[in-house]
Amino acid sequence: MEPTPDEITSLVGREVYSNNGVFVGEVEDVRLDLDAEAVTGLALAELNGELFRSRVQPGQGVIVPYRWVRAVGDVILINDVIERLDVDGDEDADEAVA
Template sequence: MQTQITEMFGLRVYTDKAVFIGNVDDVVLDVDQKKIASLAIGELNPEIGEVKGYAGLQIPFRIVKSIGDIVIVRHIPGIFKSPAKEA
């Protein structure tokens, strides 16, 4: 997986279970290790869980599965709740 950091800004972020999380606002770098530490996500989907009072979320880069037209991250059930299904 190779891409320019600036190309990630604004990309929509989804889990591999098709749950929309938000958009990439920034990239957090680990300068000592010379790698990306996490993605800062803004415009959070209010349906993924309790995000009240938070302007964003940091997703560790180690759970990123793919970057292209969108970013796909590994789905973690305790963190990224699936939207409520209509009855």
């Protein structure tokens, strides 16, 4: 079920965790496909340094595809795919950081 406009704005500021409980970052903005009227990604800031240190410059963020979102509540849970970023030499990792 796609979020409504009120729900979309309420996503900003929520913390994002993997479904294994690892803090990923905080939602700073959402990426929308206006033609399809759908959320396509979450722009994250305040990133977990352990996951992103070698891939993202300080002060920069990442966009997580919305299809990774598993649940939205007080926090947002995403697939644990994000934890693969922590593995050096993982070819899929570069695709995850958009």
